[in-house]
Amino acid sequence: MMQKKSLELLEQVQQILRSYDFALTLRQIYYQLVAKQIIPNQENQYKRLSRLCVIGRDEGMLPEEAFADRLREMDKPSSWLDLSDFMASMKRSYRKDKWQNQDAYIEIWTEKDALRSVISEITHQYDAPLMVVRGQVSRTAIYESYERFEEKIDEEKDCYLYYAGDFDPSGLSIYHSLMERIEEYGEAGESINFERIALTPLQIDEYSLPSDPGKQKDPNYKRFVSEYGDNVVELDSLPPDVLRSVVKDCIERHIDQGILAQVQETEVKEQRRLEEFIEQVNHLSLKDVGLHHEE
Helix, strand or coil: CCCHHHHHHHHHHHHHHHCCCCCECHHHHHHHHHHCCCCCCCHHHHHHHHHHHHHHHHCCCCCHHHECCCCCCCCCCCCCCCHHHHHHHHHHHCCCCCCCCCCEEEEEEECCHHHHHHHHHHHHHCCCCEEECCCCCCHHHHHHHHHHHHHHHHCCCEEEEEEECCECHHHHHHHHHHHHHHHHCCHHHHHCEEEEEECCHHHHHHCCCCCECCCCCCCCHHHHHHHHCCCEECHHHCCHHHHHHHHHHHHHCCCCHHHHHHHHHHHHHHHHHHHHHHHHHHHHHHHHHHHHHHC
C-alpha cells in the first residue's frame, strides 16, 4: 500500500494530466510539479516521480494514454490494405500551400526533439515549416535553409525564423551560431528576421520556471553567467499550452486572414474534385475485379 505522500503526489499528477487535452512527457509533468512548488527540483525527485507514475498506471490511477514518449517513435514504410485504402489516404493528405499568396514566409526552429509533437500541433494547423535541430546545426542544414529563404526572398516575401530552445549557455550559443552562419552564406541571409521566442528571461519570471546551476565545463558558461547568472532553464519546463500559444502568435501575426480564407475555399473545392476522382477509380477497380471473377 502506498504512503500518504505518494498518493497525494499522484493526485497532483492527475490534476495536471486532466488539465490538458493531449499527452505529456514525464519531464513536462515534473517541471509543472516543481513550478507549483509541490516537489523540489532535484534529480532524485524526478526518479521518484517516474517510479510513482509507473505504479499509478499499474494500479489504474493514471491513464496510459495521458503519457507521451516523443523520443521513441515507430519507423515503418507506408503501406495500404488495397487501392481503395490508398485513395482514402491520398484524400486525407491533400492540402494546399497556405503561404503561396502571403507576403511572408516563416520557419519555426527548436533544439528539442521531445517537443516536436507539441509544436507541430500548431505548425501543421497553419502549414508552417518546423525544423528540429538537436544541438549545433550541421553545415548541410544551414546551407539548405539558406537556399529556402533565398528562394522566398527572390519571390519578394518577408522572411522570419523563430527559434525556441533551452535558456542555458549551449541553447543561446546554438541560436547565435545559426544566425551568424546563415547570414555568412550571402546577402539573402541578412534579410532574414531572426527572433528567439523561447525561452526568455521574461517567460522564466512570468511562469516561475524552475532553474538549475549551469554546467561549468560548457565553453560558453562564463559568458552566460556574467550576463544572466548561474541559472539555466530547460524549454521543457514551459507549460506546453503556453509554448503552443507563443508559436501560434508568431505565425498569426504574418497571415492575411482574407487570403488564407480564399486558399482554404479553393482547397475544399479541390478536395471535392479529388473525392470524385477517387470514386471513379474505385468504381473502375471494382469492375476490374468483377471481370477477373468472370474469367
